[in-house]
Amino acid sequence: NTNPRTILITGGAGFIGSNFIAYLLKYHSADTIVNLDVLTYAGNLENLKEVEDNPRYSFVKGDIRDRELVHSLFVEHHFTHVVNFAAESHVDRSIVDPELFLTTNIIGTEVLLDEAKKSWKLHPDDKYNKDFQEGVRFHQVSTDEVYGALGKEGLFTETLPLLPNSPYSASKASADLIVRAYHETYGLPVTISRCSNNYGPFQFPEKLIPLMINNCLKDKSLPVYGDGMQIRDWLHVIDHCSAIDTILDKGTIGEIYNIGGNNEKANIEIVKLIIKTVGKSEDLITYVKDRPGHDRRYAIDNTKITSQLGWKPSYTFEQGMEETIQWYLDNQQWIERVVSGDYQRYYERMY
């Protein structure tokens, strides 16, 4: 893509957002990016070290729920696109504090949509806004968890009803519906993607793969929920980035795209693979009481994005996992700083 785009990326200091920013800067030399992130426990500017001096990148510390701030960013920049990653993203935390998930994931999305809707009036002569009279192009990063759980058979397609089971997935499903409503009611040019579980560098070590790698390295027990037979569809984060990039470029306005890599794995399989690769013993596994409402199986039908937009994943699961485990082995200091909370001081040092 050579058209100059100015993209507001929210939640860009998190796991997927930081990978996405590096991806865009690498592959789109005409893009300018503003990263809005409030830096919760999950936001880590160290993830963006490689790009922080890039003149096409800037960071704003702030909350997507802060209407005034979001408005001022739309006044200051002629955004052509918004990609909304900002969210509370950990299911276990949503069980403890649902309200935080509702305000961030739902109200925060609504604030962004509202400012995106109004923005063309701020910059009526903007080339992009002439094409999209209704507002800037808005992409919502969502999850397959909005569909609820599958039985042993079947796949999630985009037309399935939303049946979320956790406060996290219910908040993401709600946000998807608000995004849809802004398109149907106000004509805002939106797209939504629903991706399966991601793995790769810079994932906060509370999530399955980095948690297990970290515990393995420290010879700590590996807590596995229930019988460990919960099945998830895994995708390398770079493949998620390339899928969003493809949707921004070629996706049809108003459409929803599932993203997945056809890699169904039981949690216990992943844990055993990590143990084997790191060279530890399966005795470290400890089965713990299952999470309430724990969905049994997720699996994505990615036919729409592969056949209509020509996207396909580039990583095999084996290659992706090998590289990812190696990355965590090579970046143990990163894990240390995240676990100890040291990374939070990085912002004070840099800004």
Ligand code: NAD
């Ligand atoms: P993450 O928890 O690593 O990062 C979330 C980021 O959002 C953090 O940097 C945090 O500081 C920021 N943030 C939180 N609340 C904010 C607020 N009020 N204002 C501004 N910034 C705020 O999450 P992730 O794994 O990178 O996920 C990113 C998005 O992708 C989320 O919307 C998530 O629902 C979705 N998603 C994740 C996965 C996955 O496997 N991780 C799969 C599918 C979809």
